[in-house]
Amino acid sequence: MDEEYDVIVLGTGLKECILSGLLSVDGLKVLHMDRNDYYGGESTSLNLIQLWKKFRGNDKPPAHLGSSRDYNVDMVPKFMMANGTLVRVLIHTDVTKYLYFKAVDGSYVFNKGKVHKVPATDMEALKSPLMGIFEKRRARKFFIYVQDYDEKDPKTHEGMDLTRVSTRALIAKYGLDDNTVDFIGHALALHRDDRYLDEPALDTVKRMKLYAESLARFQGGSPYIYPLYGLGELPQAFARLSAVYGGTYMLNKPECKVEYDDEGKVCGVTSEGETARCKKVVCDPSYLPNKVRKIGKVARAIAIMSHPIPNTNDSHSVQIILPQKQLGRKSDMYVFCCSYSHNVAPKGKFIAFVSTEAETDHPESELKPGIDLLGLVDEIFFDIYDRYEPVNEPSLDNCFISTSYDATTHFESTVSDVLNMYTMITGKVLDLSVDLSAASAAEE
């Protein structure tokens, strides 16, 4: 440990592990440490005993739940867009060979008190009660516009500059009602709140295209995929990439104190009396608490169940979006469920998560609309965690701090933070123009 490194990475959360991998591949000498004795930090997956220790203060989960090690309960539940940037990063780095994925069965949306499938095929769209027949025709015209829209080909723009026209103005052109707009904005474009309506429409159009392309990729009932054994596999896989390219790994390192020189620039990290020297430090907010500020909090419920979520066509993996307007809230609520079919629970068991950006200090009551959809639960845990973002100036101190994981259902914002950090650290932009057709070869 008593050596000089180009970069010391603290914390083995997904963001830190992706960066560690990318930097090692670039030829930088990386030391990666974690104060915990497991990989994944905040984005780890816990087994049953770890889960009981964290939420119940004991290590004695009831025997009827089955073997502890059959559980991989995500601490930051998310799905991966099949055509999203995380998949691009996985293919770009060839990390996909360490992982196995399965498509997620279904995507649903909460509308007027009921759960509806987000149509995945033309047939489903035709039958869906989400819109009336005339509204469907109007919506179809809009979808065709989005599908044909090509940023580089002005002919497809129909005279509109989407970097200027607001989403509200674009949608108004098609005369869609509020209910449809809500559906498009939250269930397809996956916006968390309604700010997008007054922002340039290009972002929403791109998000809708991503949704459609992801849906087409695996011909599943949703645009999502999810790794076998849970999301905790992702940081491990990127850590492995880093190690393969010479990265040094040390878990269970207490303290990890960041040291500075006279100019306030980082110069090393001390743990257990030894100091490793370095030029740069990359870490999650918990390692440099005096250089971050609180930006919000996430409320979350984790339930263990013995049945799929009712009204989801017995889906063994599913997402339900509860748009804020449907609940009278400021931000959306997400229900997320996976099961033994993705090897995150023993046979017959399901893990469901309800999460949202917390608006009160009472997760139990705040999450009620989502929890009500679950039916009977075997066990349920509640949690609120704070989210932080860095406030330092990395060009002055050479500390590169990630932002806490948000409540979104997928990894697009996670990867965009990572890519920005990568550019700040290296001065380079990561070229992710990978051959996505390689991924489609994996259809089951």
Place this chain on the structure above:
Amino acid sequence: MGTGKTSLVLRFVKGQFFHHQEATIGAAFFTQILSVSEATVKFDIWDTAGQERYHSLAPMYYRGAAAAIVVYDISTMDTFARAKKWVQELQKQGEEDAVMTLNFQFILRNPKLVMALVGNKSDLDSKREVQVEEGEEFAQENGMLFMETSAKTAENVNELFYEIAKKLATASPPNPSGVTLNHEETQERRGKLFCCIG
């Protein structure tokens, strides 16, 4: 200088040997297909890439693993002691359900897991510190395959993987039911392997 894990794998997969093989960099995932009379086995071989050095091997190494090879260097007693310690630690952790730091118990509870103990660098017989019998005895006590190999001269390298393939072919390893994102699925029986101990 390591025990020669990467050299062993390179000898098996590519028939190559480098006198100054660098500490594992750049390629720690190898694929090789081997036919034995019972079946065709496709090895996905995971080299530990140095993560074993500070006991920071990730649990994903063991998930679905069908076989494990623990390697020591016959010319250095210290590496044999570490190999023994590693095997014992695996077994100890296997008994203690409460110790869940690393999922060692996952592989040990998999009764079909094939484990092999390998004394590498058999070409350095003149500098031998670990006797053949010591390795044999320890392997036998722990229900492991045993072989002395030389990645340098290729002695017993193919034989080692052939023996593992034979065992795997009869044991039918657990197959992950998911798909990788850029991996054409093959019909061969798959055997994920990992090599450990430096």
